[in-house]
Structure formats: structure tokens, C-alpha cells
Amino acid sequence: MPRWFNTAGPCKADIHYMLPPTVRLPSLERLIAQESYFVIHAPRQTGKTTAMLALAKQLTESGSYAAVMVSVEVGAPFSDDPGTAELAILGAWSDAIAIRLPQELQPPAWKFEDAGQRIRASLQAWAQTSPRPLVIFIDEIDSLQDKALISILRQLRDGYPERPKNFPLSVGLIGLRDVRDYKVASGGSNRLNTASPFNIKVRSLTLRDFNASEVEQLYQQHTEDTGQVFTPEAIATAFDLTQGQPWLVNALAKEIVEEMVTDVNVAITPGHIHAAKEILIKRQDTHLDSLAERLREPRVKAIIEPILAGLELGDVPNDDIQFVIDLGLCKMHALGGLAIANPIYREVLPRVLTVTPMASLPQIAPTWLTQSGELDTDKLLQAFLAFWQQHGEPLLGSASYHEIAPHLVLMAFLHRVVNGGGTLEREYAIGRDRMDLCLRYGKITLGIELKAWRDKRRDPMESGIEQLDSYLARLGVNFGWLIIFDLRAKALPIEERLTTEVTTTKNGRSVTIVRA
Structure with a gap:
């Protein structure tokens, strides 16, 4: 049977290319042996469900646990x-357990008597009759909110002291977020801000992304099955663009081998990887779309906006920084500072x-194209x-991120330009200004x-010329534009400040300075 790169749902070894599913999990066997309750959190589509299904199967097959x-x-x-939520949840659990555990490890009939106690009572009855200690991994825990969520967390905490004879030996909560970020409507906040209802947890752990070697191993499986080669340069490019984010790694390869290069005799090159990246970004698949939706959240905006603007973060709570890391939007850069997690997200x-x-x-x-279609x-x-003088300032209100509104309007204009067959790439980071x-x-x-000229800052022209000179050197070109947006409260009207001049950098590159 042919195998495929998977971008939806848990991986299945018979139909999907996949790495050993538990290799990226932190070691949980010791936590389980210590009768610990814990949290596993990682961004969507990183392999959590696949890994935990595999781990549960391994633990059961070891003969030591159910x-x-x-x-x-x-x-x-x-x-x-909460009462209705319990009934729905226990019904789904019955179906899953019937499929995933052998007959001798099946639970007794669930306890349906007392609403608000059904999860605890049912797990207690199962632990009391099970021939082995119970280990329960509860997936999608942060899909619950408010009363239903708090009820289940408290039922787990209530039964915890009775483990392992009268309650599961070990419980893992699996989701996108750590406990403190579970959504609740109470106390003037939309999240717990604390681990209190589940303060029995010993550890909060996460699932790492693929490393470069693992991306190579995954792509090599396709080569072994079909003969189609991913060149070393293509594999390195895929890792560079994705930083090992599992959905992105699979999505790039899937787009190439199923749509772009279906002839297995044609080797996959870096050019194919870059072309697939553009297709994914333009198509805004569910994974990328769900990340984009996060940008509307105030606590996410408070971090992403200054990163895009090249400013410092300011007074941002530690929890909010951890939140964007947990979501997979950002990571702590090896050289210090918060950064967007990978180049594809940086584009998205x-x-x-x-x-x-x-x-x-x-x-x-x-009007910028010649008769032969060149720029x-x-x-x-x-x-x-002409566009900026007539439409620039009125369009600033259409941008949701005020600090970079001019940047966004300019990029919208440039996207109109590249829609004819070009690309637009971006570089930005905290503190680059x-x-x-x-x-x-x-x-x-x-x-x-x-560059943005803000109040209480000096004219950024001099530093901008120097920085652009360095950027042009990296691009291997000898001319470019420096656009300075005057965001000062007392800036001149657009008609008076919109000017251009041409200068030469110390390294002999031509720079057109636009004051907008």
C-alpha cells in the first residue's frame, strides 16, 4: 500500500510516512512509575495525539499498566x-476504550448517578476492578471551558489521593496550553491564571519539533518507497523554512510530491521547496489560518506588534510570553530575545x-511594467x-496593528505589484527598529x-542608510529604497513631507530615500 505525507489527524504507520511517534516526547515512564499527574502541551498538529496513542499502546503491551x-x-x-458534558464525555470514552484496550482491561459500567461526580466515580470504579494500575491520557482538555472544565479538573484532584487502588495511578492532560491558560469565565479573567484546580500536577512538558536529522529521515522514507530523491539542499531548505514544525515539514513535501512533481524520476530541489512554501502561504490552509486567527487576541497582539515593528516588548506579563511560545507562534532565539518561530510563520x-x-x-x-512585462x-x-499621497493616510485605519499601519498599507500595495508574478519577503525582529x-x-x-520616525526619537535617516547598505550587500544588489514613515504627532501634512532624494552609501550603493 502506498504511503503519504500526513497533514490531518493522527499518523498511521501503514499509510503515512512517520518517525517513531514517541521519540520526541520527554521521558514519561519515570513520572508514571512515580504515580504522577502531569500536563503535555504543544501547538496544534505537532504530533501530540499520535505520540500519546503510541505511548498508551506501549505501556499496555508492557503488561504493567492499563x-x-x-x-x-x-x-x-x-x-x-457539567452534568451534560460528563454524559457526552463518558459516552465517547466508552467507545474509545472498547477499541483501544483488550477485553480483560475494559472498565465496568460507568457511574451515572450524581451529576458533577460522574468522572470521578467512574474512574474510581474502574481502578478498583482493573487487574492493572490505570494510566489515563486525556486529550483536548483545553477544548473545555468554564464550569465543565473546572468540574472535571476538580474531580481529578478529588480522586488523586486515592490512587492507585481506587483511582488512576497516573493522569496526563494533553492540549495546546498549560493549565493556567485554560479558558474560564470567572474572576474578571478569561483564563485560570493558576494551576489551582489541578494543582496536583508534577510537571508541565512539551513536545519538541523535528530536528534536521529527523526531517531527513522522514523525507528518506518517501525516497525508499518511490525512488524519488529529495536533494540534500532541498532537505536543508525545508528545515530552514520550517525549523522542524511537523505540520509544515509534511505539508511542504505533500504539496510537492502529490501536486508539483508527480514524476518520481524528477529530484526535489530547493526551488521546489520555495515554490511549495509560497503555495501554502497563499492558500492559508487550516493550520496557518488558525495561527493567523490568534493575531486578533489582545495578549498576542501585545507581543507580535512590537516584534513586527522592531520595537522592544515593554511591560508584557511573563505568562503572555509563555503563551505565544506554547501556541508555537514564537520561540526564544538561541542568541537571546523572542522571535517568530520559523521563516514561514514570519511570512504568514x-x-x-x-x-x-x-x-x-x-x-x-x-504602470510599473514595461511593454515586455518587466518591472x-x-x-x-x-x-x-502617487498612491501614498492620495490613499496612504486614509488606508491607515484599515490596519489592525496601529504601530505598523504604514508598513501594512505599503505591503498591501507591493502585494498588488507582485501578484503579477513576483514575491515579497520580509525580515524583522525585536529591537531592530x-x-x-x-x-x-x-x-x-x-x-x-x-523605518518609523516616532516622537522623542531622532531622524532615523542616517542609521537607515547604514542598515540598508548592509541589507543590500546580503541581497547582492547595488540599489534600494529607504522609506521613512513620519509618525510624530507634529509631522507635516502628507503633501509637504512626501519627498524623495537619492544618496550613495559609504560602500557605493545607490539609495532612494522616501519620506512618507
Whole structure:
């Protein structure tokens, strides 16, 4: 039977390319032997469910435990009715356990008498009759909210002292977030802010991404099955763009081998990887779309906006920093500082934020193209100046991130340009005080540096020229634009401040300075 790269749901060894599912899990056997309750949290589609199903199977087959993974997701619609949530959850558990455990380890009939006590009572009855200690992995725990969530956490805490004879020996909660970020409507907050209802947890653990060697191993399985080769350079490019995020690693390969390069005699190159990246970003598959939706949350915006603007974070709570890391949006960079988790996400986030400004654009004729369809950068500059003078400031209100509203409107304009067959790449980071753009169209590579002149700051022109000089050197080109957005409260009207001048860097590169 042919195997495939999987981008939806748990992996199955008979039909999917996959790595040993538990290899990326932190060692849990010792925690389980110590009768510990714990939390496993990791972003969506990183392999949590696949790994925990496999671990439960291994533990059961060892003969030492009755281990099973169950889900509470069916209780999610009943957040304010714990009794109804319990009934839905126990029904789903019965079905899952019937499939995943042998007959001799099946539980007795669930206890349905007392609403608000059914989970605890049922697990107690099972532990008392089970020939082996119970290990229960509860998946999708943070799909529950409010009363239903707190009820189940408290029932687990209530039974905890009676383990292992009268309650499960070990319980793992599996989800996107650590306990303190579970959603509740109480106390003036929309989350717990504490581990209190589940303060019996010993550890909070996460599932790491693939390393470079594991990406190579995964892609090599396709080569072994089909003969189609991923060149070493292609594999390195895939790892660089994804940083090992499992869904992205699989999605790139799936797009290439199933849609782009179906002839197995054709080797996969870095060019194919980059082309697949563009397709994924433009298509906004569910995984990327769900990340983008997070950008609307105030606590996420408070971190992502300064990163995009190149500013310092300011007074951001530690929990909020951990939250964006738990979501997989950000990571702590090896050289220090918070950074977007991988280059693909780095492209996705600002591109998503330009959707509304793009929808707000007026119709713009492509006056920047020559008769042969090539990009004329001088005409592009004139088109931008005319656009900005007429539409720039009115469109700022269409951008949801105020600190980078001019950047987003400019990027929306440039996306109109590259829609004809080019690409737009972005570089930004905390504390850089700039955003760099690279517009590629045919033979033309245009480096653009965006700077913001804010109140109580000096004119950024001098530093901008120096920074752009370095950026152009990396791009291997000798000309570029420095665009300075004047965001000061006392800035001149747009008609008076919109000017251009050409200068030369100390290394002889030509820079057009645009004050906007």
C-alpha cells in the first residue's frame, strides 16, 4: 500500500510516512512509575495525539499498566452544563476504550448517578476492578471551558489521593496550553491564571519539533518507497523554512510530491521547496489560518506588534510570553530575545495582517511594467508616491496593528505589484527598529527598508542608510529604497513631507530615500 505525507489527524504507520511517534516526547515512564499527574502541551498538529496513542499502546503491551488515551472534546458544547458534558464525555470514552484496550482491561459500567461526580466515580470504579494500575491520557482538555472544565479538573484532584487502588495511578492532560491558560469565565479573567484546580500536577512538558536529522529521515522514507530523491539542499531548505514544525515539514513535501512533481524520476530541489512554501502561504490552509486567527487576541497582539515593528516588548506579563511560545507562534532565539518561530510563520503573520488593507486598495493599473512585462523600478516609485499621497493616510485605519499601519498599507500595495508574478519577503525582529522587504520580480531584486520616525526619537535617516547598505550587500544588489514613515504627532501634512532624494552609501550603493 502506498504511503503519504500526513497533514490531518493522527499518523498511521501503514499509510503515512512517520518517525517513531514517541521519540520526541520527554521521558514519561519515570513520572508514571512515580504515580504522577502531569500536563503535555504543544501547538496544534505537532504530533501530540499520535505520540500519546503510541505511548498508551506501549505501556499496555508492557503488561504493567492499563493505559489509554481518551478525549473530552465532545463535552465542549456544554461548557455551562457539567452534568451534560460528563454524559457526552463518558459516552465517547466508552467507545474509545472498547477499541483501544483488550477485553480483560475494559472498565465496568460507568457511574451515572450524581451529576458533577460522574468522572470521578467512574474512574474510581474502574481502578478498583482493573487487574492493572490505570494510566489515563486525556486529550483536548483545553477544548473545555468554564464550569465543565473546572468540574472535571476538580474531580481529578478529588480522586488523586486515592490512587492507585481506587483511582488512576497516573493522569496526563494533553492540549495546546498549560493549565493556567485554560479558558474560564470567572474572576474578571478569561483564563485560570493558576494551576489551582489541578494543582496536583508534577510537571508541565512539551513536545519538541523535528530536528534536521529527523526531517531527513522522514523525507528518506518517501525516497525508499518511490525512488524519488529529495536533494540534500532541498532537505536543508525545508528545515530552514520550517525549523522542524511537523505540520509544515509534511505539508511542504505533500504539496510537492502529490501536486508539483508527480514524476518520481524528477529530484526535489530547493526551488521546489520555495515554490511549495509560497503555495501554502497563499492558500492559508487550516493550520496557518488558525495561527493567523490568534493575531486578533489582545495578549498576542501585545507581543507580535512590537516584534513586527522592531520595537522592544515593554511591560508584557511573563505568562503572555509563555503563551505565544506554547501556541508555537514564537520561540526564544538561541542568541537571546523572542522571535517568530520559523521563516514561514514570519511570512504568514504580516501577510495576514495586510488582507484588510489589500481589500481596501483602490484599483491600481500596473504602470510599473514595461511593454515586455518587466518591472521598471522608477515607474514603480512614481506609482507608489502617487498612491501614498492620495490613499496612504486614509488606508491607515484599515490596519489592525496601529504601530505598523504604514508598513501594512505599503505591503498591501507591493502585494498588488507582485501578484503579477513576483514575491515579497520580509525580515524583522525585536529591537531592530526596522523592517526589511525584498521584492523580487523577474530579473529585478529591490531591497526596501522601512523605518518609523516616532516622537522623542531622532531622524532615523542616517542609521537607515547604514542598515540598508548592509541589507543590500546580503541581497547582492547595488540599489534600494529607504522609506521613512513620519509618525510624530507634529509631522507635516502628507503633501509637504512626501519627498524623495537619492544618496550613495559609504560602500557605493545607490539609495532612494522616501519620506512618507
